[in-house]
Amino acid sequence: MNRLPLLALALLAGSCFFPTDKAHAQMPQNAKPSQTPQSHPYVGMWVTPDRHIRHELLPNGRYDEARGTRQGAYQGRYEVTGSEILYWDDTGFTADGVFVDEDTLHHGGMVFHRRK
Template identity: 70%
Template sequence: MQHTLAAVITAALLAQPVQAGEAGLQADHPYAGLWVTQDGRIRHELLPNGRYVEARGTRERAYEGRYEVTGTHIEYWDDTGFTADGDFIDGVLHHAGMILYRR
């Protein structure tokens, strides 16, 4: 029961809108927006509030979490606990062996 309540509280907190100036705000970097593999199968939406949503095929919310951009490097922390990173090189996102282009 406690685990379920904690999950509900966490989901509610994550759904709260983020105001300018709050920790994690990433609106000042140039990479916010949608990034897509050439075949369209993998889609990363980098939200300006420091959160991301990754779609895979027909799974629109396959992964979600937070991210931080430092220069041209991006770090991801998925809500399920795994981490990943990538780099923006010449306007292209290189992440986990994938290449994603801005849409």
């Protein structure tokens, strides 16, 4: 019995139940966060419209994210290249995002706006 078609079918069916979320995808093994200060226009506080998630990009290449009343929920390094941002959480989690314009960030399926 040829099991290859069954394996292909199982893999295809699994992709329906386990969608790929780009924000949770692993970064390439050779991608390493910078430890130098970042020079870009996006430093500052970014918030979701309901203000539940507050994401601060610090000038030293670190970020600090608060969720609700939980300060420092996520912390780590980040790097901006053009309009793209890559994150390396201190726990090993990796994520990415894109700045749509100078006041809008799409990250992790959410929309953030610069707090003024």
